Amino acid sequence: MSGSVIELGMVATALSLVLAIVCIAASIYGASTQQPVFNQVARQALLANFVLVTLGCFTVVWSFVQNDFSVAYVAQNSNTHLPLIYRLTALWGAHEGSLLLWLWFLTLYSALVVLFHWKTHPRSMPYVMATLAAVQVGFQVLILFLSSPFTELIPAPAEGRELNPLLQDPGLIIHPPMLYLGYVGFVVPFAFAVAALIRGNAGAEWVVATRRWTLFAWLALTSGIMLGGYWAYYELGWGGYWAWDPVENASLMPWLTGTALLHSIMAQENRNLFRSWNAFLAITTFALSLLGTFLVRSGVLTSVHAFAVDPTRGTYLLAFLGIVTLGGFGLLIFRADTLRSNARLDGSLSRESTLLFNNLFLVVATATVFLGTLYPLAVEVMADERITVAAPYFNKTVLPIMVAIVWLMAIGPVVPWRKSNLTRLRKLMAGPICAALVCLLTGWFFGVRALLPLLALAGIGCVLASIALDTWRSTKARIDISGKSWFAGLIATALWNRRRYGGFIVHLGVTIVVFGILASGLFQETKTVAVAPGEQFKIGAYTLTFDGLEQVQGPNWAALQANVQVFSGPDDAGLMQPQRRTYPRGGMTTTESAIRSTFSGDLYLVVGEELGGGRASLRAYFIPLVGWIWVGWLVMIVGSLFALSQARTYAAPARTAPDVAEAANP
Amino acid sequence: MNRKAKRGLLIFFAAVVLAASVLLMLSAFRENIVFFHTPSDVRSGAVAAGTQTRLGGLVEKDSVKRQADGMDVAFRITDGANAIDVRYRGILPDLFREEQGVVAEGVIVDGALEASTILAKHDENYMPREVADALKAYETPEAVK
Structure with a gap:
């Protein structure tokens, strides 16, 4: 009976492929013959595709809920013992379903772009629609012919296998969709950039149109990465949140170029600079998003030879990526002559030049991550030698760049456009530099001796003081004119230019994240012990007493659990119960760490193994201020939403903001 | 200017x-x-002492020995042809078992590996690709059972 439901999903998805092809043909024909009716056809096709792919996703979810093991994808990733919530979200538990979710987001973005920009960008719209539909075709072909979640399994098994236990976790319910929301979101600036290049009109129009889309995609990607880090932190049991794993690097690369894009479009908007560069970044960011999806979802990281096992899929993914990348860059080179602008970079010290360095740093960071992530694959293919690029490589290269970027955050936003000079800069930066020195000395006092962390701490102080001073100057100018109270003046200033102050709040969030990373990395304590029941050990300010081991039974797992009494000084801080779970169906084991979070840091406990005689090995971490990373992330969300709340601006506010600061500080 | x-x-x-x-x-x-090597590579002297190395293969049957304090572990990694001693201090990963795939990263000292990191097979479907390759030669009928 429900076999027909999944067939319905497949038919709907197949129909969406047909409509996407219709959309490409209609929009291109409509644009070249100037017949708007064909644009209408393309528009309806994109809107219909959202409905069709939604139906496709729904049939897969329905099959999971119904435990319909005649669907191969369901049989491989679910069973009757799996809790309902994980059956609902198992859609993105493996390769095929994730791609379908990707396609769903793509059709959602496509439909929204058509609805929002139909009236405002009629000339670009045919090319935007054609580009979006072309990307849709790429995924529809992949899903229908090479990795289909709709495949039926006959005869149907009585019971399914197991969803990867690592994924049976609340964090994993939202992490992949959030990440994809970010990845796919970068298709909007990509499509608009391609349209602008085709039309030979690469002015500020496409940049203004896509600014908020880019910011939204960036926010979603940031959140996806943060959620992934948080999940890794509490689920993988090694006391860290980032391991420079290829899977993580894959999501970091589009984030880095996306961040660069978010900044450099301001130069095009305000000064008509960096035109080809922005198109380059938009294309690169989307290409890296695709690369990220494929790296994680093609099995190439497990083994290059997974490509050889399924050569059609591997070849297809490479060809798809190649068409997007070469097509985009080819168009860029082909159209380079239309991109020249009369605008010049006037001074070596200006907002433009700080944006240039921001982009330089971010792109170099992307290149280093790219090299470290893909070089081992290249070596394996070409030389048949297997290597790993160890984490210290990334730490040594990316972290110094990140520290430099922190310092740029202190200077960039307050330097005026066009031209400045050292005297002005000295005046602007005197306060922040003092704050930087105070932070540096404080760090020294707490025993930090390494150069890079000290520079990072000083940079944080500099950024905070710089933001505070700039805000104060603008607020004071407003109070002087309007006579409002200090608080009302501050609120009015921030509301008046939400993009600028949203940006400041995001920068504030970034410094909090950086501070959390620094403190947790510098002052982390680790202890591995073998204890008998009743034995005590100490870590940080805590005294831990091992009460013994216990067997615990869950819905689809059994666990070895350690009971540990925790005392913080003389105070009873309760019982901590780290577990090691075994999932009998898949034969897998996972670590469930016990975490006690406080403002000053996390106590993190992992149970190792039973050593006989009731003894057990335990590993304990004290990780100071690690929670600040997630707090900083929340601040970044608030800032981004604040900046998003300002409608598109074609004129004044963003440009006059520094002028107010000037007025206050003649 | x-x-x-x-x-x-x-x-x-x-x-x-x-x-x-x-x-x-x-x-x-x-x-x-960091280069990946099989036990046979190490035995043949292709790996210089003191360099950071990843060694992959199966944990040899009945080779896992624990010190009295429970923290020091010694075992052997085999690719079927040769086996290398591995020493490690700490908690072994969830899926560390005898006759299962493993990758140990560390430094070769006197023909044995002083491991700093042990990576065990991730799940039934996924195996570190180094291990899968190292074991190709080892997949004889009796090893597969």
Whole structure:
């Protein structure tokens, strides 16, 4: 009976492929013959595709809920013992379903772009629609012919296998969709950039149109990465949140170029600079998003030879990526002559030049991550030698760049456009530099001796003081004119230019994240012990007493659990119960760490193994201020939403903001 | 300074930053490439003592020995033809078992591996690709059972 439901999903998805092809043909024909009716056809096709792919996703979810093991994808990733919530979200538990979710987001973005920009960008719209539909075709072909979640399994098994236990976790319910929301979101600036290049009109129009889309995609990607880090932190049991794993690097690369894009479009908007560069970044960011999806979802990281096992899929993914990348860059080179602008970079010290360095740093960071992530694959293919690029490589290269970027955050936003000079800069930066020195000395006092962390701490102080001073100057100018109270003046200033102050709040969030990373990395304590029941050990300010081991039974797992009494000084801080779970169906084991979070840091406990005689090995971490990373992330969300709340601006506010600061500080 | 000179200065700074990053990148890259080897490679002397190495294979049957304090572990990694002693201090990963795939990273000392990290097979479907390759020769009928 429900076999027909999944067939319905497949038919709907197949129909969406047909409509996407219709959309490409209609929009291109409509644009070249100037017949708007064909644009209408393309528009309806994109809107219909959202409905069709939604139906496709729904049939897969329905099959999971119904435990319909005649669907191969369901049989491989679910069973009757799996809790309902994980059956609902198992859609993105493996390769095929994730791609379908990707396609769903793509059709959602496509439909929204058509609805929002139909009236405002009629000339670009045919090319935007054609580009979006072309990307849709790429995924529809992949899903229908090479990795289909709709495949039926006959005869149907009585019971399914197991969803990867690592994924049976609340964090994993939202992490992949959030990440994809970010990845796919970068298709909007990509499509608009391609349209602008085709039309030979690469002015500020496409940049203004896509600014908020880019910011939204960036926010979603940031959140996806943060959620992934948080999940890794509490689920993988090694006391860290980032391991420079290829899977993580894959999501970091589009984030880095996306961040660069978010900044450099301001130069095009305000000064008509960096035109080809922005198109380059938009294309690169989307290409890296695709690369990220494929790296994680093609099995190439497990083994290059997974490509050889399924050569059609591997070849297809490479060809798809190649068409997007070469097509985009080819168009860029082909159209380079239309991109020249009369605008010049006037001074070596200006907002433009700080944006240039921001982009330089971010792109170099992307290149280093790219090299470290893909070089081992290249070596394996070409030389048949297997290597790993160890984490210290990334730490040594990316972290110094990140520290430099922190310092740029202190200077960039307050330097005026066009031209400045050292005297002005000295005046602007005197306060922040003092704050930087105070932070540096404080760090020294707490025993930090390494150069890079000290520079990072000083940079944080500099950024905070710089933001505070700039805000104060603008607020004071407003109070002087309007006579409002200090608080009302501050609120009015921030509301008046939400993009600028949203940006400041995001920068504030970034410094909090950086501070959390620094403190947790510098002052982390680790202890591995073998204890008998009743034995005590100490870590940080805590005294831990091992009460013994216990067997615990869950819905689809059994666990070895350690009971540990925790005392913080003389105070009873309760019982901590780290577990090691075994999932009998898949034969897998996972670590469930016990975490006690406080403002000053996390106590993190992992149970190792039973050593006989009731003894057990335990590993304990004290990780100071690690929670600040997630707090900083929340601040970044608030800032981004604040900046998003300002409608598109074609004129004044963003440009006059520094002028107010000037007025206050003649 | 005129405009051209200022532009020149800016380009100069950018070039310096770029060159410094590339140098940093390449030197860090050279230092941190870790090669993967099989026990047979180590036995044949292809791995210099003291270099960081990843060793992959199966945990040899009945080779896991624990010290009295429970923290020091010794075992052997085999690729079917040769086996290498591995010493490790700490908690072994969830899926560490005898006759299962494993990758140990560390330094070769006197023909044995002083491991700093042990990576065990991730799940039933996923195996570190190094292990899968190292075991190709080992997949004889009796090993598969």
